[in-house]
Amino acid sequence: MAAKVGVGLLGLGTVGGGVASILQSPGERHPLVNELELIRVAVRDLNRPRPVVLDESLLTTDPSAVIQDPAVDVVVEVIGGLEPARSLILQAIAAGKSVVTANKAVIARHGQEIAEAAAAAGVYVLIEAAVGGGIPIIEPLKQSLGGNRINRVSGIINGTTNYILTRMAEEGAAYDAVLKDAQDLGYAEADPAADVDGLDAADKIAILATLAFGGSVERAAVPTEGISGLQGVDVDYANQLGYGVKLLAVAERMAASGDPLPLSLRVQPTLVPKDHPLAGVNGVNNAILVEGDPIGRVMFYGPGAGAGPTASAVVADILNIAGIRQASDGPGKVDPLLAAGSWRPCALVESGDIRQRHYVRFKTKDAPGVIGNVGGCFGQRKVSIQSIVQFNASDAGAEIVVITHEVSQRQMDEALQAIQALPEVLGLAAHLGCLQGDK
Incomplete structure (x- = not known):
C-alpha cells in the first residue's frame, strides 16, 4: 500500500476549518481521501476557538514548522492576503513541497513567479479554490478545454455583489441597506471594498485570462469598477428595458492571433439581457461562461464562496496531487499545473480600444x-x-x-x-x- 500523503495546513479559519473537517471524516468520500493525513496546522493564536476540534499536538504558531516537517508532502495555504502568503508559498516550493492555495490575490499578482519556482523545483501548485469557490473551472480551462481556441471568458465571480444586486432587483431595496444585511449575514466583510469595488473580481478574471489565453496579464492594468456607485434607479430602468444588472468580469481576445496576443479585460456593472445564460444567476452564486472554438458556449455554475465550496475545491486539488503520487509511486519530477505554463505573450489593449x-x-x-x-x-x-x-x-x-x-x-x-x-x-x-x- 502506498504511504499516506501528509498535509500541512497554513491557516485554520473558515476555509482551513472546512478542509480539516473533510480530512478528519473520510467516510463515504472518494477512497483516496482516506490516504490523506493532516500532519501539522499553523494558526495565529493557539487559544482561539476553532471551527473544528483538532488534537493540540497538531497545532503550531510557526508556519515554517509546517513547511519544514518531513512528513508534510502538500502545503495548503489558506491564510489569504499578499504577505506572508507569497513568501510561505515560495518557501514551501523551495522545500520541495507541492502547494494548494485558495489565494487569488497572490496568484493574480505573482502567479508567474510562483509557476517558474514550481517548475524549477519539480512540484505542483494547484489553485482550483482561488476562483469560483466550489465551481470546477481551473482544471477544465487547463485540461478539458485545452483543444479549444478560447475567445471569451465572462462571469459573475463575486458572490457578495451578486447577492446585493439580486436583492436590489427583486425587492427594490437600497444599496446601503442590502450591504448592511450582507455584512450581518457574513457575506460581506466589515470593510467590503474588495468585493463592492470590484477588486476581488479583477483578481479572479486576471487568473482566468492567464489560463484561457496562455499568458500572464498585468493585474494592476485591469479596468475595474464596482457597484458602490450604482443607483437603484438604473436597476429599475434596466428591468423595464428587459435587462438585469450584474457585476461582470470579462476577458476576451481582440484578434485571432498576435504577438503579443491582444486581450481586453474589464470588471464593471453590466446590463445582462434576460435571455442571456448569466441573467438567472442570483444570490451568492457564481457562474463562468466560456466561449471557444469548436465547443461554443459552456457555463460553470455553483456556490462561489464559503467554507464548504472552497474547502471542496482545496481537497480536490490535494487529491489530484495524491493521485499523481500514487500513480507514479513517488513524487518524482513533474510538470507544474499552475497555468499549464505561460506558452505565449499576452498584452492588454489600451482602454480606449x-x-x-x-x-x-x-x-x-x-x-x-x-x-x-x-x-x-x-x-x-x-x-x-x-x-x-x-x-x-x-x-x-x-x-x-x-x-x-x-x-x-x-x-x-x-x-x-x-x-x-x-x-x-x-x-x-x-x-x-x-x-x-x-x-
Missing part, C-alpha cells in the same frame, strides 16, 4: 429636441444607438437612457464629452456596460 455595448443615463431639461440633439452627438462620432428612451419628464427635467451597439471606448468617451457640453444636458448620471442578447 475596448469594444462593448453601453448603457448611459443623462439628466436633461425637458426641452424640445433634446433627444434629437443627444442622438446627433452619438451619430457624429459613429456611435450606433440601439434604443433611446425618455423617463420621468416633468418641470424639473427628464432622464434620457441610451443603449448603444458595440463601439470602442474611445468613440464612446468622445460622444459623451460632446453630449455633456449641450446646454440642455445637466449631466451624465450613469454609465454601465451592456451585453448583447441571444435573440
Whole structure:
C-alpha cells in the first residue's frame, strides 16, 4: 500500500476549518481521501476557538514548522492576503513541497513567479479554490478545454455583489441597506471594498485570462469598477428595458492571433439581457461562461464562496496531487499545473480600444429636441444607438437612457464629452456596460 500523503495546513479559519473537517471524516468520500493525513496546522493564536476540534499536538504558531516537517508532502495555504502568503508559498516550493492555495490575490499578482519556482523545483501548485469557490473551472480551462481556441471568458465571480444586486432587483431595496444585511449575514466583510469595488473580481478574471489565453496579464492594468456607485434607479430602468444588472468580469481576445496576443479585460456593472445564460444567476452564486472554438458556449455554475465550496475545491486539488503520487509511486519530477505554463505573450489593449455595448443615463431639461440633439452627438462620432428612451419628464427635467451597439471606448468617451457640453444636458448620471442578447 502506498504511504499516506501528509498535509500541512497554513491557516485554520473558515476555509482551513472546512478542509480539516473533510480530512478528519473520510467516510463515504472518494477512497483516496482516506490516504490523506493532516500532519501539522499553523494558526495565529493557539487559544482561539476553532471551527473544528483538532488534537493540540497538531497545532503550531510557526508556519515554517509546517513547511519544514518531513512528513508534510502538500502545503495548503489558506491564510489569504499578499504577505506572508507569497513568501510561505515560495518557501514551501523551495522545500520541495507541492502547494494548494485558495489565494487569488497572490496568484493574480505573482502567479508567474510562483509557476517558474514550481517548475524549477519539480512540484505542483494547484489553485482550483482561488476562483469560483466550489465551481470546477481551473482544471477544465487547463485540461478539458485545452483543444479549444478560447475567445471569451465572462462571469459573475463575486458572490457578495451578486447577492446585493439580486436583492436590489427583486425587492427594490437600497444599496446601503442590502450591504448592511450582507455584512450581518457574513457575506460581506466589515470593510467590503474588495468585493463592492470590484477588486476581488479583477483578481479572479486576471487568473482566468492567464489560463484561457496562455499568458500572464498585468493585474494592476485591469479596468475595474464596482457597484458602490450604482443607483437603484438604473436597476429599475434596466428591468423595464428587459435587462438585469450584474457585476461582470470579462476577458476576451481582440484578434485571432498576435504577438503579443491582444486581450481586453474589464470588471464593471453590466446590463445582462434576460435571455442571456448569466441573467438567472442570483444570490451568492457564481457562474463562468466560456466561449471557444469548436465547443461554443459552456457555463460553470455553483456556490462561489464559503467554507464548504472552497474547502471542496482545496481537497480536490490535494487529491489530484495524491493521485499523481500514487500513480507514479513517488513524487518524482513533474510538470507544474499552475497555468499549464505561460506558452505565449499576452498584452492588454489600451482602454480606449475596448469594444462593448453601453448603457448611459443623462439628466436633461425637458426641452424640445433634446433627444434629437443627444442622438446627433452619438451619430457624429459613429456611435450606433440601439434604443433611446425618455423617463420621468416633468418641470424639473427628464432622464434620457441610451443603449448603444458595440463601439470602442474611445468613440464612446468622445460622444459623451460632446453630449455633456449641450446646454440642455445637466449631466451624465450613469454609465454601465451592456451585453448583447441571444435573440
